[in-house]
Amino acid sequence: MTSQAVETPSWAYGNSGTRFKVFAQEGVPRTPREKLEDAAQVHRLTGAAPGVALHIPWDRVDDYAALAAHARDLGLRVGTINANVFQDDAYRLGSVCSPDPAARRAALAHLLGACVVVADLNGDAAAQVAGELGGPDRAVAVTVDVTSEEQIGRAFAAALLAFGGVDLVVNNAGISLSKPLLETAAEDWDLQHAIMARGSFLVSRAAARVMLEQGMGGDIAYGAAKADQAHQVRLLAAELGPHGVRVNGVNPDGVVRGSGIFAGGWGARRAAVYGVPEEKLGEYYARRTLLKREVLPEHVANAAFLR
């Protein structure tokens, strides 16, 4: 052994439960931050609790960097992250070593967050994102044009080959050709609908084929939200609900950061209309949200990935 570290489990703080459940009562830490604060007190008195092992899902927070900084301020460090994969019926024969491939896949997705197929018309950009997400064990890139049934079929085949199944699909491909009515050519209209409405339909149908065969339910999210897609969401949700497949619409608005649509000149034109510098467009849009906060790509991603 070259090194050894002592960590206390976050569930050990408080005397009101077990790692399976915390029973709320006065004085018991309610949040991961409060657990760290209790751990700091224990460490001050004993010198024996310098690290705290967190347990997911109970210690989930929005900002892990801030939680780690809080631990450092208290003279502690966040230690091992324990993923609890023992509580669901599917894990009765184990999780990552279960003889049931569906259980193994569910456990892996739980532990890794998710394995992702980044499918986009722009294959180079997709490859870059897949690399940033951690490479082939975690994310693979597929070049696909969602107007092509054949290419969509190949993309799903690649997903099945890479990760053995598909549990969640986000329809996100989109373009923005916004012109005054009289300048809008029939080809503009056709292209928008071929990608966003027809493309969503084709991708969702391919996803449903896989999900129904898997028999494990699933999720389909529309990121490119427009009126005809909103109606498709209702129809698909009604049809696929009995199979455990949830279909939801995500309506992004004013998501400037990371958006190719905004970066491609659209943002500059909107900024000019509103009379604000382009780099302030996100802040400007924030003013029209209920929370007065800018909507960021991760907020949209969280909406798609909410389990």
Ligand SMILES: NC(=O)c1ccc[n+]([C@@H]2O[C@H](COP(=O)([O-])OP(=O)(O)OC[C@H]3O[C@@H](n4cnc5c(N)ncnc54)[C@H](O)[C@@H]3O)[C@@H](O)[C@H]2O)c1
């Ligand atoms: N950003 C916003 O505020 C906002 C608002 C309303 C709707 N949306 C919708 O959200 C989705 C994502 O938008 P974004 O702002 O992140 O834009 P983005 O340009 O960053 O992402 C859209 C992606 O779709 C890809 N794409 C285009 N045509 C394709 C095709 N035929 N096949 C496969 N991929 C294709 C593009 O290469 C691009 O990577 C779009 O559908 C958009 O209409 C965004």
